[in-house]
Amino acid sequence: MYKVRDLFNIEYEDDDPFYPTEEDIAANPSRTEWKLYEATTKVEGYTIVFQTFVFMQLFNQINARKLGEKEYNVFDGFFNNFMFLFILILTFVIQVLIVMFGGRYMRAYPLSWKDNGICMAIASFTLIWGLILKLVPARWFAWIRLEEKEMTAEEEQSGMISSLRKSRTMSKSKTSVRSSNRVSSKKTHEDEDY
Numbered sequence: 001m002y003k004v005r006d007l008f009n010i011e012y013e014d015d016d017p018f019y020p021t022e023e024d025i026a027a028n029p030s031r032t033e034w035k036l037y038e039a040t041t042k043v044e045g046y047t048i049v050f051q052t053f054v055f056m057q058l059f060n061q062i063n064a065r066k067l068g069e070k071e072y073n074v075f076d077g078f079f080n081n082f083m084f085l086f087i088l089i090l091t092f093v094i095q096v097l098i099v100m101f102g103g104r105y106m107r108a109y110p111l112s113w114k115d116n117g118i119c120m121a122i123a124s125f126t127l128i129w130g131l132i133l134k135l136v137p138a139r140w141f142a143w144i145r146l147e148e149k150e151m152t153a154e155e156e157q158s159g160m161i162s163s164l165r166k167s168r169t170m171s172k173s174k175t176s177v178r179s180s181n182r183v184s185s186k187k188t189h190e191d192e193d194y
Contacts, residue, residue: 044109055123063130
């Protein structure tokens with residue numbers, strides 16, 4: 001968060017409220033920039049981090065298209081999958097709309113197109129990071145082994161039984177709630193008949 005403050009020239013204290021109330025303003029008379037129930041610069045800082053993380057996820061989706069050790073060009077055949085492109089663009093549009101119009105409900109501050117561009121530029125380093133990771137030979141990590149062993153019949157049985165008990169308990173509680181609702185509604189209807 002400190003780097004975001006420096007990069008975007010945003011100043012706020014960690015204990016600043018997102019949306020100051022009358023009590024906040026009365027307790028901090030020196031904070032003349034605060035307006036009642038309006039977003040503070042803290043909301044702007046958190047929105048920038050949120051926007052950057054979502055954009056990083058979009059670039060990570062592009063990275064995830066090619067998982068092979070020698071598949072360096074993640075844009076190879078990029079326009080061949082229209083469903084992927086549709087979801088990628090739709091996610092981007094929804095994210096920008098959430099930030100632009102989400103306001104207090106989403107604790108978001110509308111960012112300028114310049115700020116969105118900076119968030120996108122920072123997030124694009126995900127592509128470079130993905131390429132760097134592919135350049136590291138997998139054999140360097142061959143010494144890392146997770147011990148794999150088959151479950152004993154007892155372990156497998158206890159695992160299945162506990163999951164069955166859990167699902168039975170969940171369904172029983174849902175059934176008991178439904179039946180208690182039915183009983184109470186029947187009593188209400190019987191009471192109305194008298």
